Amino acid sequence: MTTQEKQNGSVMGTYGRFPVVLESGAGDTCTDEAGRSYIDFGSGIGTSSLGYCNEAWTEAVCTQAKKLQHTSNLYYTKTQADYAEALCKETGYSKLFFCNSGAESNECAIKLARKYSFDKYGKGRHNIITLINSFHGRTMCTLSATGQEVFHNYFFPFIEGFRYAAANDIDDLKSKIDNTVCAVMMEYVQGEGGVNALDKAFVDAVYEICAENDILVIADEVQTGVGRTGTFLAGDQFGHKADVTTLAKGIAGGLPMGACLANEKCADVLDKGAHGSTFGGNPVCCAAAGAVLKTVTEKGFLDEVNKKAAYFREKLSTMDGIKSVSGMGLMIGIELENKTALEVANAALEKGLLVLTAKTKIRLLPPLTITYDEIDKGLAIFKSVIK
């Protein structure tokens, strides 16, 4: 039996997987069972932000695993304390809650927003506005928050209290705001939705309306955060800091971790017993995330990310077969002229390049540490398969 047959035989068929069995990786490339190597322009799904088995990351993970792999949140660990303090300091947030995924980060943000409002105004101010074409996760609550009809099937009844407004349409958003709304949740760049950045004017208006009405802004930076767009948080480029920011994907370089960050206004809303997680803040994950944070915030690192992003975009702009390129930093959406994204992803795989898709687009989320040499090699393959 092949690995693929074995896996399909015992793992639920929830994924459309590519026909490749990955075995090992180093830097920007990974290798399959048969020994074929692939340049990875997807880095998991933006998770392995420092590439495969980065030296500092591996060292941090192994050291912690050999010392204390886990303890419950009934106790303190220095590893969690150090990382939490460093992340709050870097992002300017007051406090955070640790969990294990993007969906859980958003669950935390939703609970926090509803309780913030309940504590201050009492019952009835529980509605949350999200944007059409957004993606906030796969749990019942975050599916309900996700503003895409395709996700609102089968699993009825969904969680009440979400309203969907058109992205970049401030009048539509205004029409959905009343005194029952406690938060607006949005991605600065809609990732799964097709790598579409919000307009600065729209984002400005959201913050203004929310400030006027004591409505919390929740930035879902699960995909855009931790350097992906060229600043530590994508919000930095819009000149705004949300009341609550959620992180996951690239935060721990490939280990499961999420964080929900809150500013001084709402940092103490979730008090004893209001929320929790068995694994949240696991020391191995915190050690891994610490290595990512240290690397990404080193002097010049994000400048280098921006240079590489510009290099990618420059090269893509000269290629035939591309209609448009979207996104920010090393979060790149590519609209193709004649081929479907899946066709191109499959053809690229055949030639030794891994790319992601987002709706009808190709999506690239390469390691933030990718080398120019690998960018050149990968884009040469990409060019040959989009023609």
Ligand SMILES: *Cc1c(COP(=O)(O)O)cnc(C)c1O
């Ligand atoms: C991936 C993603 C999520 C869900 O993260 P999981 O770790 O799969 O739960 C939520 N929001 C955004 C913006 C994402 O890109």
